[in-house]
Every structure is written in structure tokens, then in C-alpha cells.
Amino acid sequence: MSAESSPTRDVSTKEAEEALFDASAANDVDGVREALAQGASIEARGGGGRTPLVTATKANAVAAASALIEAGADVNAKDDMQDSAFLYAGAEGLDEILALTLAHGADVQSLNRFGGTALIPASEHGYGETVRTLIRAGVPVNHVNDPGWTALQEAVVYGDGSSRYVDVVGQLLDAGADPSIHDDRGRTALQNAQQRGQREVAALLAAP
Template identity: 45%
Template sequence: MRDEELLTAVASGDAVAVREAVTEGAWLEARDARGRTPLLLAAAADHVDVAQLLVSAGADPDAPDHQGDTPWLVTGVTGSVAMLRVLLPAGPDLDHVNRDGATVLILAGERGHADYVRAALEAGAAVDHTDDQGLTALLKAVVAGDGSERYQEVVRLLLAAGADPRHPDRDGMTAFEHAVAKRHLEIAALLRP
């Protein structure tokens, strides 16, 4: 029962009820119907104060749900730098991959979360990890991005961190070639060989 109370409190962002449930012995790694832990629920909803309580109590930032998503991976999707900073002291695997082989850096690059990309790089995330589609964070930012300023900033950050602009995708196309094909001229200029 306490486990259900913890999951409900986390989902609603009720830090007081979360603290109570944890103090009364609720299991930090309890699961909802989709296999999500309290910390995963907090990360997905960006309940930073709740996540801080859970991390302080020892919650696992790498506990996967039924799809293999983890609290740490979810931060790459949401782009929450505050949540990233809450989870770092828990020692997440910075390069943990989701069911598609993507890391937080690839997930954030795909969505144009420049501030998050900066923070993940500063934390030590691998810049040239390749997902199951053969894409790095740099390629993903170009292929999935719209060429806007936020994607340009992601490209700048990744290049400054040592991303290999010559790394091709499965079809042999580089990020530069994708940028040219999409007519993202500002990004193509950043990537020009």
C-alpha cells in the first residue's frame, strides 16, 4: 500500500507525501503498471524537488521501465538541466542506451535541447556514440532538426566537444551532406569540410 501511495504522490508532485511514504518504508524501486519507478515518474514530469528526495534516499537513476527507459534517459528527452543535475550525484551511467541504442546526448540532440547538450557534455557524456540507426548526436541533430538556432547551437557544442563531422550514417552520408540536402545552410557552414 505504501508503494502505491509513493507512486501516486510522485505522479502528483507532492513532495510532502513522497517524504512521508519514503519515511514509512515505501520501496524506492516500486513499479507502476508500465514498470516505471518513482524516480522515472518524477523525471518524466520534471518534479525536481521530488526527484531530489528520491535520489537522497538512494533511488536508482538507471532503473528501466518495461521499454528500457530510465530516469536518466528521460532527462535527454525532456531536456531538463535541473533534473540532470539532481540525478548526477546518484551516479547514472552517462552513456546508458534506450531500446534504440540512443544515449541522452542523442535524445537531446534530436530535440534541439542545447542547454541540456552542454550540461551532458560537461558531465562527461560520450560525444560520438552511435545508435542502432547508425546516428551520432551530431547526425541526429542535423537529420531530425529544423536548422533553427537551437539546432545550430547543438551542432556548435558537439563540434567543440570533438564530435566527428566526417562520421557517416548507414547510407554513407555525413552531417554536412544531410545539412546541404535539407537546405540548412547555417548548419552546413558549421560542418563544411
């Protein structure tokens, strides 16, 4: 019997969706497309409430994420930890996937489990290019998250004053970040920078 005439086995939706999650995590584009063709829901939910796209994003599986997004995956769908592909890519500096989500309807106002925007953890981690992308996309720079921090405050409090944090603080200030906003202890970003000995950051914050 030739390969062309070999009978194909019917695949259940459950099997197709299991294959889709496996392919998404493994960055297997052909596997993603095959599973979708076999009837897997592109918005299926797996462990932790993750969609295939969130699964691919958390594995930094760029090719698989791209295939899913091009096939119509919701870039704003959140898992049980309130991570969407957009929010997670922004928080972790996954710039290729972040760009894909922004090109396909990412909600720049969306909030993570801490009540913060994607810009806040990006600033906390000192991801300069990610911060630049998020600012350009219109993510609010003065949003205050549930613990009481802005992106500017987190760049200072969780940063180390190194050049990458100087870059991030400069970007935030240029984008209109308000250095007078106090944290939940009543301190400004400048006061926090001075307390931590972050001289270059403090100089930026003190500039008129």
C-alpha cells in the first residue's frame, strides 16, 4: 500500500489539543499547524489555565508563538496567574514575542496579578529595549500597581543604579514619568535613589 493511500487515524479533539500544547512548548511550528488542522482549539486551556500561546510564550518559543498568533490566537488571554502573552513577554523582556503581540491587538492597558502594567516589571528588570517598546506602544507610565509602585519607583527600588537602570529611568522621565509620586512609605523615587546610593539615577531624578 502506497503512502498516499495509507488510511489516516482519526484524532480526538483531546489528543489534538495535547499535541498542540506539546508543539507550542517545543517551538514546533509544523506540529502547531497540524494540531490545529486536526481540530485543536487555539484557545484550549491546559495546566495552570494556559492557552497554547501563553505556553509558547513562557517557553520563549518564538516561531510557535508566531504561528499561533498568525492563526488568530488571543494575545490578551490570561492564564490562572493573570499572565497573557503580552504581559509575560513584556515582563520578561521577550522582545520578539512582545512585538508580535503588539502587532496583533495587545491591550496596553491590561494589568497583571499585581495590578501593574507590563511596563512596571520591565522597568524593574532593567530591560531597556522592552521599556522603549512599551512606552512607544502607549503603556501608561504613571500607573501605580497594588503594592504602591510606579515603573519609575520599581526601576529604583529593585534596580542597582547600573547603566541599564540609568537608561530605563531616563526613558521613563522622557516619556513623562512623574518623579514626585510617593511610594506606600511616602518616599519619592529620588529619595529612594539617594538612600540606595544610586548617584547617576538620583542626578537624573533631581534634574529640573
